[in-house]
Amino acid sequence: MLLRRAWVRDPVRVFRCASNSIVYDSATSKETNGTSEAKYRHTVLLPHTDLPMKLVGQQLLDTELDIQRRCRFADLYAWQRQRKAKKEFCLHDGPPYANGDPHVGHALNKILKDIRNRFEVLRGRRVHYVPGWDCHGLPIELKALGELGTQDLTPLEIRHRAREFARQAIEKQRAAFERWGVMADWRQCYYTFDGKYEAKQLGVFYSMYEKGLIYRDYKPVYWSPSSRTALAEAELEYNAQHVSQAIYTTFPIKVPPPKLAAATDNWADVGALIWTTQPWTIPANQAVCYMPNAQYSLVKCAESGRWYLLATERLDNIAAALGARLEVGPTFTGSDLEGGICSHPLVPSKDSPLLPANHVTMVKGTGLVHTAPAHGMDDYSVASQFKLPVDCLVDEDGRFMESAGPDLCGKVVLDEGTHTVISALRDGGHLLKEERHTHSYPYDWRTKRPVVVRASQQWFVNTDSVKDRAQDVLKKVNIIPESARGSLLAMLDRRTYWCISRQRSWGVPIPVFYHKQTGMPLISRRTVEHLAQLVTERSSDCWWELPMEQLLPSDATSKGTSVEEYEKGEDVLDIWFDSGTSWAAVLDEPDCRADVYLEGKDQLGGWFLSSLLTSVATRKKAPYRSLVVHGFVLSEGGDKMSKSQGNVVDPDAIVHGGQDAKQNPAYGADTLRWWVAESNVFSEVTIGPRALSAARDDIHKVRNTLRFMLGNLRGFERATQAVDSREMFVIDQYLLHLLQEYSMKVTDAYGEYDFSKVIRLLQAFMSRDLSGFYFSVVKDRLYCDERNSLGRRSCLTVLDEVLDAVSRSVAPILPHLAEEVFLHAPGHTGAETLFETGWIKASSLWKKPGLVEAVEGACTIRDTFLSSIPGRNAAEFDVTVAIEPGLLFELMETLQEQPVASDSQLTELLMASQTTLLPSLPRDLPADAVTLKGNFLINLEGGDIVEDASYKVAVVPASRPRCLRCRKFTAPSPGVPCPRCSEVLCGTPAL
Structure with missing residues (x-):
C-alpha cells in the first residue's frame, strides 16, 4: 500500500472539486466561455452540500453552541447511563483545585478524559464519570481571605469565606468544561466540602486508625512558617x-x-x-x-x-x-x-x-x-x-x-x-x-517561601506498614506510559510516614477529642460514627458550630470522665487525604475501583499516591486498574507559563477569541480538543498561535474531506441504492479493505490512549488513501457515469461507509464537527445523534484474498506509467501493459476482462484513456511509444504463494479525440461525446 504515495496529489485540489464551482476536474480543466464544452456542464454530477466549507469567527461559535443544543450534549451522559449495556467503563475524575479560573492544564486533562469517555460511549459501554472538585486547603483559604488575613475572623467566618470562594471558582471551571464539550451530568458532581463526601472520608480515617495505621506522634515534618502549618511532600516545590x-x-x-x-x-x-x-x-x-x-x-x-x-x-x-x-x-x-x-x-x-x-x-x-x-x-x-x-x-x-x-x-x-x-x-x-x-x-x-523541618505533635499515616503491599498491588496496575511506574514506586519507597494534620481552619476536622488535663486523645467508632452523621447533615462546619455536648456523645467518654473534661482538636486533614479518599465517596459499591485514573505527572506523588495508600490500607487493593499520566503544558517557546512573563494562554481566549480578532481569532472548542489529541501528552506539550493555527487548518482539511463525500452522497438512499460489497468494483472493495484496516488501528489507538496516533492514522487515511488515491481515481465515475449505474452506486456505497466510519473515528476528538456532519448525512432523520448510534461498523468480510495484490499490482504499473509522463495528464495517453501468463496477469484480468478497454477498472486505476492488456508487447508499436519495465512481488496466503512478476508498459499519445463532457480522449470523432457520455446524455434533460 505504500506504493500509492508516489503519486499522491495535493488533497486541496480534491477539496476544491467539492465546492459548488462549475469546474469539475480541477486537475485538467480550464475556464471556457461559450464553447461547446459549456453545454455539457449541467449534465455532470458535481458534488453539492449545505455543509459550509469553513467556519470562522462568530459563525463558528454559534454553530458549535447550536450543535451542542440540537445534538443534546447536556443529556448524553444521562442517556448512556440509562441504556442497557453489557460492560461499564469507569474513569474516576481527579478533582481539580477550586482556587481560580480554568487554564490550559484543565483543558488538557478534561479533554483527554472526555475523548476516552466518548469513545467508550460509541463502543456501547456505560460510562461512569462523575466530575469533582478539591475544595479545601490553604491556597483557597488564603485567596478567600485576601488582604484580611485571619485577624478578627473566627474559624467559622474563615470557612464561610473559603466555601464561597471555592463555589465561585467551581462555577467558572464548570462553565468552561461544558463549553469544551466535556460529557457529564453537571448537576451531579462531587465536592470535597460536601457533607456526604466528608462523612465517607471520616469513615476511611477511622478504618485506618482502627488498624493502627494512623497515629499521633512528635516527629519532624516540613513546616511552612509563611503558612504556619505542616506540609506534605506533595505540597512542596523545590527552588x-x-x-x-x-x-x-x-x-x-x-x-x-x-x-x-x-x-x-x-x-x-x-x-x-x-x-x-x-x-x-x-x-x-x-x-x-x-x-x-x-x-x-x-x-x-x-x-x-x-x-x-x-x-x-x-x-x-x-x-x-x-x-x-x-x-x-x-x-x-x-x-x-x-x-x-x-x-x-x-x-x-x-x-x-x-x-x-x-x-x-x-x-x-x-x-x-x-x-x-x-x-x-x-x-x-x-x-x-x-x-x-x-x-x-x-x-x-x-x-x-x-x-x-x-x-x-x-x-x-x-x-x-x-x-x-x-x-x-x-x-x-x-x-x-x-x-x-x-x-x-x-x-x-x-x-x-522556604520551609523548615521542625518536630511537632502531628497525626501520621504509617505508610511504611502498607508500602510492601502497595508495591505488590502496583504490579497489577497497567500504567501508561510504563516509565511512570518507576517514579511512582520511588516516591512510595521514600515515604515512610505521611503527615496528615494541618493547622488551619478550612478543611475536614481530624475527629479527635483531647482530655484537658492529660492531653490524651479520645477517638472511637462511636465518636466517629456520631460525628459522621452530623457532618452528613450539616457538613464539617458543625465541628465549629455545635457545642461539645452535641459533638461528643456522653456515652462515648472514657470511664470516670465527662464531656466537660474534653475539648475538640483544632487540626484539619491534609487535602491529599481529602482527595485521596474520593474512591470511597464516588465509586460504585461493592468494588469501588475505577478502570482508570488519568492525571498529570504531578499526581504521581499526589492523588495517585494518596488514593493508593488509603485504598490499600483499608481494602488491600488499588482503587484503579490503570493509570494514565500526562505531562504539563508549556508556552510555545517551551517555557513554564507565567503571568510575569506574559506567556499565559487562556483557554477561554482560544475558544472565543480576543478583542483583536486578527491577533487572537476564535478557534472554537474543537480546535482546542484537536490540539489536545494531537499532542504527545506523555511528555510536556506546548501551545501557542502556531500550534492552534495548525490545528485549525488540520480541522479544515478534515471538514473538506467529509464535505466532498457529503456532496457526492446528496440524495443517496442507502436502503435502495447501496451495493453489496461482493458486487462492487474491485477498487471500491479495496477501499473498504483499507477502511477496515484503518478502523481496527484507530480502535486500538483509542484503547491505548494514544490519541495523537488516532490523528496520524486519520490524516494518513484522508490524504493518502482518500484524497490522493481513491477520490482522484473515481471522480470520473462519480461525475460522469449515469446517476444510478452500478459503478456509481458502488462508489457511493463506499463513500457512505467511509463518511460514516471517518465521522465516528474522529467524533471523540471533534464531537461538534462529527455531529454537524451527521446532521447532513444521507438518511439522517434527526431522531438520533451520532453518539447514540455506535462505533464504526467495519466488516471483516471486506478483507478478501487477492484484492490487495490486484490493486497494488495495478498501482505499481501506474507508477511506471506516470514516471514516463512527468507533469502530464494521464488521460492524454493510451497504455499497453504486457505481462507474461501467470498470477499477475490473472490479477490484472480481474480488473480488465477484454484485451482493449477504455472503461475498465484497470483503465480507471491508471486514469488513462485506454488500456490494452496483453501477454507481450506488440511488434508494431508506434515510433513515439515509450516503453518501460517493472517488477511486482506477489505474496499471497501468508507467503504460501510468492511470485516476482515482471511486466512491460508502452505509452503512446491517445489515438482518439477528447470527449467534451468527461474530458477523456475516448470520443469517436471531434465534437462528439464518447460512447459512455452519449448513453448518459440520452437520459439527461436538455437546458
Whole structure:
C-alpha cells in the first residue's frame, strides 16, 4: 500500500472539486466561455452540500453552541447511563483545585478524559464519570481571605469565606468544561466540602486508625512558617536557585573512640569536621554520624597545626575548599569510631556522640554529618534507633524559642538566627569557613517561601506498614506510559510516614477529642460514627458550630470522665487525604475501583499516591486498574507559563477569541480538543498561535474531506441504492479493505490512549488513501457515469461507509464537527445523534484474498506509467501493459476482462484513456511509444504463494479525440461525446 504515495496529489485540489464551482476536474480543466464544452456542464454530477466549507469567527461559535443544543450534549451522559449495556467503563475524575479560573492544564486533562469517555460511549459501554472538585486547603483559604488575613475572623467566618470562594471558582471551571464539550451530568458532581463526601472520608480515617495505621506522634515534618502549618511532600516545590549560608565547623573530640585511643596523643586537639547548609540547626545537635564501612583519617592542617577527623575519600575536596594543605595521619574504618564522643561546639558541657548511620554519603561534605533529630527526617531515624532527645528549638513562625537561649530567642532561623549561630561558632574558634551555597531547597508550593523541618505533635499515616503491599498491588496496575511506574514506586519507597494534620481552619476536622488535663486523645467508632452523621447533615462546619455536648456523645467518654473534661482538636486533614479518599465517596459499591485514573505527572506523588495508600490500607487493593499520566503544558517557546512573563494562554481566549480578532481569532472548542489529541501528552506539550493555527487548518482539511463525500452522497438512499460489497468494483472493495484496516488501528489507538496516533492514522487515511488515491481515481465515475449505474452506486456505497466510519473515528476528538456532519448525512432523520448510534461498523468480510495484490499490482504499473509522463495528464495517453501468463496477469484480468478497454477498472486505476492488456508487447508499436519495465512481488496466503512478476508498459499519445463532457480522449470523432457520455446524455434533460 505504500506504493500509492508516489503519486499522491495535493488533497486541496480534491477539496476544491467539492465546492459548488462549475469546474469539475480541477486537475485538467480550464475556464471556457461559450464553447461547446459549456453545454455539457449541467449534465455532470458535481458534488453539492449545505455543509459550509469553513467556519470562522462568530459563525463558528454559534454553530458549535447550536450543535451542542440540537445534538443534546447536556443529556448524553444521562442517556448512556440509562441504556442497557453489557460492560461499564469507569474513569474516576481527579478533582481539580477550586482556587481560580480554568487554564490550559484543565483543558488538557478534561479533554483527554472526555475523548476516552466518548469513545467508550460509541463502543456501547456505560460510562461512569462523575466530575469533582478539591475544595479545601490553604491556597483557597488564603485567596478567600485576601488582604484580611485571619485577624478578627473566627474559624467559622474563615470557612464561610473559603466555601464561597471555592463555589465561585467551581462555577467558572464548570462553565468552561461544558463549553469544551466535556460529557457529564453537571448537576451531579462531587465536592470535597460536601457533607456526604466528608462523612465517607471520616469513615476511611477511622478504618485506618482502627488498624493502627494512623497515629499521633512528635516527629519532624516540613513546616511552612509563611503558612504556619505542616506540609506534605506533595505540597512542596523545590527552588534550585535557593542560596544558603553553608559552613565548615568542628565538634571537638571529648572522648576518643576506645579502639582508636592509642592512634594519636593529640586527641584533645582533634575536631570532627562537618559541613552543613543549615547552620541554624546546630543548637539542636544531638550527635555526629559516620558511615561504618568508609575510611576515615586524622589529618593535620599544615598552616594552623590543628587536627581534624574526616572521611579519607573527601580529603582532596576539603583541602581545596579550605585552601589548606592537609597532612594525613592515622587512617581507619568508620566502625572504629564507635564509642567516641564530641563536645557540642556551642554548649561545651553537652555531649554529642559519634554514631553510625546509613544516610551518610560521600557525595558532598566531610563524611561526618551533624545530626539534629528535631530538624531532619534522617536525623530523627537515628534518634529513634539510639534513643536521643528530639528537642525542637523553633516555633510555628520559624523563630528560635526561649529554649534556644537568650542570644537566639525570637530570631528568624533562616535569617538573623543563622547569622547569630555562625557568629557564635566563630567566636568559639570552631568555624573554619563560611560560604554561599546555591542548591535545591523545599518551598511552600503556594506562598513560594522556604520551609523548615521542625518536630511537632502531628497525626501520621504509617505508610511504611502498607508500602510492601502497595508495591505488590502496583504490579497489577497497567500504567501508561510504563516509565511512570518507576517514579511512582520511588516516591512510595521514600515515604515512610505521611503527615496528615494541618493547622488551619478550612478543611475536614481530624475527629479527635483531647482530655484537658492529660492531653490524651479520645477517638472511637462511636465518636466517629456520631460525628459522621452530623457532618452528613450539616457538613464539617458543625465541628465549629455545635457545642461539645452535641459533638461528643456522653456515652462515648472514657470511664470516670465527662464531656466537660474534653475539648475538640483544632487540626484539619491534609487535602491529599481529602482527595485521596474520593474512591470511597464516588465509586460504585461493592468494588469501588475505577478502570482508570488519568492525571498529570504531578499526581504521581499526589492523588495517585494518596488514593493508593488509603485504598490499600483499608481494602488491600488499588482503587484503579490503570493509570494514565500526562505531562504539563508549556508556552510555545517551551517555557513554564507565567503571568510575569506574559506567556499565559487562556483557554477561554482560544475558544472565543480576543478583542483583536486578527491577533487572537476564535478557534472554537474543537480546535482546542484537536490540539489536545494531537499532542504527545506523555511528555510536556506546548501551545501557542502556531500550534492552534495548525490545528485549525488540520480541522479544515478534515471538514473538506467529509464535505466532498457529503456532496457526492446528496440524495443517496442507502436502503435502495447501496451495493453489496461482493458486487462492487474491485477498487471500491479495496477501499473498504483499507477502511477496515484503518478502523481496527484507530480502535486500538483509542484503547491505548494514544490519541495523537488516532490523528496520524486519520490524516494518513484522508490524504493518502482518500484524497490522493481513491477520490482522484473515481471522480470520473462519480461525475460522469449515469446517476444510478452500478459503478456509481458502488462508489457511493463506499463513500457512505467511509463518511460514516471517518465521522465516528474522529467524533471523540471533534464531537461538534462529527455531529454537524451527521446532521447532513444521507438518511439522517434527526431522531438520533451520532453518539447514540455506535462505533464504526467495519466488516471483516471486506478483507478478501487477492484484492490487495490486484490493486497494488495495478498501482505499481501506474507508477511506471506516470514516471514516463512527468507533469502530464494521464488521460492524454493510451497504455499497453504486457505481462507474461501467470498470477499477475490473472490479477490484472480481474480488473480488465477484454484485451482493449477504455472503461475498465484497470483503465480507471491508471486514469488513462485506454488500456490494452496483453501477454507481450506488440511488434508494431508506434515510433513515439515509450516503453518501460517493472517488477511486482506477489505474496499471497501468508507467503504460501510468492511470485516476482515482471511486466512491460508502452505509452503512446491517445489515438482518439477528447470527449467534451468527461474530458477523456475516448470520443469517436471531434465534437462528439464518447460512447459512455452519449448513453448518459440520452437520459439527461436538455437546458
